[in-house]
Amino acid sequence: MTTGPELGIFVISAVAGVIGALAGVGGGLFVVPALTSLFGVDIRLAIGASIVSVIATSSGAAAAYVRDRLTDMRVGMFLEVATTSGAIAGALLAAVVAPSLLFILLGIVLLFSAVQQVFKLREELPPVAVASPLARRLGLISSYPDARLGREVPYTAQRIPLGFLLMGFAGLVSGLLGIGSGALKVLAMDGAMRLPMKVSSATSNFMIGVTAAASAGIYLARGDVDPTIAAPVAIGVLAGATVGARLLPRLANRHVRWVFIPVLVIIGLQTLGRGLGVRL
Amino acid sequence: MNPARFRVLVSGVLIVGVVTSAILILVGFVGSIFVGWDGSFAGLPVAASRASDFSAVFSGLGALRPIAFAQLGLLVLIATPVVRVATSVLAFASERDWLYTAITLLVLGILLVSLFVIR
DSSP states (O other), rough: OOOOOHHHHHHHHHHHHHHEEEEEETTTTHHHHHIIIHHHHOOOHHHHHHHHHHHHHHHHHHHHHTTTTSSOOHHHHHHHHHHHHHHHHHHHHHTSSHHHHHHHHHHHHHHHHHHHTTTTTTTTSSOOOOOOOOHHHTTTTEEEEETTTTEEEEOOOOSSHHHHHHHHHHHHHHHEEEEEEEHHHIIIIIIOOOEEEEHHHHHHHHHHHHHHHHHHHHHHHHTTOOHHHHHHHHHHHHHHHHHHHGGGGGGGGHHHHHHHHHHHHHHHHHHHHHHHHOOO | HHHHHHHHHHHHHHHHHHHHHHHHHHHHHHHHHHHOOOOOTOOOOOOOTTTOOGHHHHEEEEEEEHHHHHHHHHHHHHHHHHHHHHHHHHHHTTTTTTTHHHHHHHHHHHHHHHHTTTO
């Protein structure tokens, strides 16, 4: 065996880890197409490796984000109720629902959201809001230290029922279609709940590992996780996520969107392509 | 437990999980370059097995096979978020935050159901 392909897989996985850590998504959107098209890996094993990459991005980045108080653990735990139960419902529905229309719909939603994000490019922080009784009851009022602004930034979760519902949808989609629920999680926290972008990204990173672990058992049992492929992916992603997690605190919230929008466009096009039967 | 210690604990669980899995996977990966995935650090004969079959992980470890080290590392990686949730249950309980103890227990329950019940 030569070490050529492994080195390539490692480098691409490291890049996926950096971007995933910054944007709050797993690296699947880069890892799967790279493995299948550049390295000729079977799609089944590529998806198995991408589940590993999501968990690696999540744990690698969240270790730093939790310590740096960028992750809101209450928001994360509360919303994980919705994502994990949504993921189970999705996995069960996968047997009965024809997914191609869903892929098309989700692709359109993601691309539409990317356009919406462009209009928020100049917004550094969401407008200050009064905490609702529900937010107080659930303890979803907090603050994070912004290294870039050099101050503590207070925030409160808004439109919590909508955010919870969208998170259930994110879980459902990831269980049903097996793709990037990270992007939907960031959209729910940033768009619906109006959390600061860095908090949304760091909390999404915290959560995606749990959602992925919930389905990892199924992939392991099916024999979709091949260590000869997943090992270089895991090492690369862990290295990349560690670097990305050091970058995020120093970036402005606006700059995080510059990373997130291209990610949304890529996932949107990939998803749309799958619905239309074209593999991008 | 105050919030600062809670964060150190959760962050620590993640770091231990990530570092342990990274070391195991690296041992397997570097070993594969020298003796091959199905070879053995102990010089035992090559075993023909499916790389994605995780059921042989412990016998493989006994024979010091690189593939088994990588498999164990991946299992540790996958288990890390689950252990993190379990730790959070204890941490919220020690804070006497019963609402979040219940929420986190619910997540842990759903997670375990999806890992072990649904196939």
